[in-house]
Amino acid sequence: MAETVTPTVDDTPPPASTRRERRGWYIYDWANSAFQTTVVTVFLGPFLTTVAELAAGCELGADTCDGSVYPLGIKIAAGSYYPYLISLSVFLTVFVLPVIGAIADRSAHKKRLLGGAAFTGAGATIAMAFVTGDRYLLGGALFLVANISFGAAIVVYNSFLPQLGGPDERDGISSRGWALGYLGGGLLLALNLVAITLLDDGDNPQRTLDLARWSIVSAGVWWALFTLVPLRWLRERPSVAALAGGGNVLTDGFRQLARTMREVKAYPLTLYFLLAFLVYNDGIQTVITLASQYGTEELRLEQSTLIITILLVQFLAFGGALSLGALAKRIGAWKTVLLSLVLWTGVIIAAFRLPAEAPLPFMVLGAAIGLVLGGSQALSRSLFSQLIPAGKEGEYYGFYEISDKGTSWLGPLAFGLVFQLTSSYRVGLVSLLIFFVVGFLLLAAVPIRRAIVAAGNTPPRVL
Numbered sequence: 440m441a442e443t444v445t446p447t448v449d450d451t452p453p454p455a456s457t458r459r460e461r462r463g464w465y466i467y468d469w470a471n472s473a474f475q476t477t478v479v480t481v482f483l484g485p486f487l488t489t490v491a492e493l494a495a496g497c498e499l500g501a502d503t504c505d506g507s508v509y510p511l512g513i514k515i516a517a518g519s520y521y522p523y524l525i526s527l528s529v530f531l532t533v534f535v536l537p538v539i540g541a542i543a544d545r546s547a548h549k550k551r552l553l554g555g556a557a558f559t560g561a562g563a564t565i566a567m568a569f570v571t572g573d574r575y576l577l578g579g580a581l582f583l584v585a586n587i588s589f590g591a592a593i594v595v596y597n598s599f600l601p602q603l604g605g606p607d608e609r610d611g612i613s614s615r616g617w618a619l620g621y622l623g624g625g626l627l628l629a630l631n632l633v634a635i636t637l638l639d640d641g642d643n644p645q646r647t648l649d650l651a652r653w654s655i656v657s658a659g660v661w662w663a664l665f666t667l668v669p670l671r672w673l674r675e676r677p678s679v680a681a682l683a684g685g686g687n688v689l690t691d692g693f694r695q696l697a698r699t700m701r702e703v704k705a706y707p708l709t710l711y712f713l714l715a716f717l718v719y720n721d722g723i724q725t726v727i728t729l730a731s732q733y734g735t736e737e738l739r740l741e742q743s744t745l746i747i748t749i750l751l752v753q754f755l756a757f758g759g760a761l762s763l764g765a766l767a768k769r770i771g772a773w774k775t776v777l778l779s780l781v782l783w784t785g786v787i788i789a790a791f792r793l794p795a796e797a798p799l800p801f802m803v804l805g806a807a808i809g810l811v812l813g814g815s816q817a818l819s820r821s822l823f824s825q826l827i828p829a830g831k832e833g834e835y836y837g838f839y840e841i842s843d844k845g846t847s848w849l850g851p852l853a854f855g856l857v858f859q860l861t862s863s864y865r866v867g868l869v870s871l872l873i874f875f876v877v878g879f880l881l882l883a884a885v886p887i888r889r890a891i892v893a894a895g896n897t898p899p900r901v902l
Contacts, residue, residue: 493575524579540594627658711881733790
């Protein structure tokens with residue numbers, strides 16, 4: 440942007456981070472991406488939808504199901520159960536994640552918080568092994584625990600980012616983390632693809648369902664195992680408030696959050712960016728989360744086709760995240776994210792026009808998604824790090840995470856409502872266009888350099 444605002448802030452760089460520490464931070468993206476890819480993106484939607492359809496009295500393997508389930512006595516179409524479940528999990532995170540962030544800012548032991556949230560989520564994912572038959576309520580409850588824990592861990596994880604590098608380094612650090620995450624998530628998905636190819640005979644829907652369940656369990660094991668690396672390699676970098684100590688971290692966290700809520704009006708441009716992010720990233724997350732359900736239910740594609748496509752997305756997203764990170768060095772992260780939103784709009788229009796039972800066009804569209812997916816998310820994360828007042832990284836990333844990495848809610852809610860009204864997944868998909876259009880307009884209106892300076896930070900050379 441063309442603004443010429445002279446910052447009046449402390450230009451002292453953050454304490455130098457080591458290469459080992461940064462690698463430890465990257466590895467957590469490798470660890471948690473297994474949940475995002477294998478569980479949320481590929482297997483859980485079709486798996487829980489099938490379990491809900493069984494509970495609704497539908498026959499296993501039936502092409503269509505018009506039955507309903509009644510969680511807490513509320514009538515819900517079996518096909519809408521999973522989108523509604525996502526929306527409920529995110530509604531709950533609205534109350535949980537900002538508090539977790541405030542506690543992280545007040546704690547001298549952020550690694551313990553990271554480990555506690557990660558292992559809780561991984562444990563709930565592994566417990567999906569017990570979701571058999573028509574136990575859709577158990578599956579839903581475990582998903583709520585896993586997804587909320589996933590978000591809580593990401594809040595703590597993201598709060599390390601401003602401490603790992605200066606303003607001109609964070610786009611690269613964030614992009615490398617996202618890229619490695621897609622590589623790790625893709626590797627586990629490839630292993631699951633091999634297992635399904637070898638073990639699924641195609642004529643036994645029960646075996647297909649069982650393989651999906653054990654693939655979900657494998658993601659929990661992967662998540663827990665690789666979380667051990669960042670817990671060992673990351674360094675504790677407590678804030679001034681954390682070093683002062685003298686109180687209960689939990690109660691102090693609630694008090695700090697209350698103060699921040701009162702003082703947040705002092706940073707209106709940060710809030711405006713956050714609003715833009717919540718809108719457009721809700722659309723991105725909804726596409727990621729419901730892609731497999733759309734491919735299965737509307738396009739009538741085989742599970743193996745969906746897995747190959749998502750695998751293609753993962754490995755192309757590795758290069759896409761690094762490529763858009765390199766582009767951001769030339770034109771700035773803000774402009775690069777705006778460009779990615781234009782491309783996302785094209786993706787939605789193309790997805791609406793996809794023919795049924797045609798794997799190749801679906802794979803081509805997946806390739807296009809992979810090229811823009813990682814970069815738009817990685818650069819949004821690093822750009823937001825520039826807008827956070829010092830010492831409040833956890834709190835602000837708590838708000839940020841409300842619509843990050845699988846925690847979208849308006850998109851799935853809109854998708855589920857439209858499907859319930861029209862019985863058409865295509866029409867539900869079109870409803871997501873508004874998130875990208877409105878998000879683009881909101882982000883384009885943010886005076887990003889002025890917003891960074893207003894938060895008390897030094898802008899990078901290129902925005």
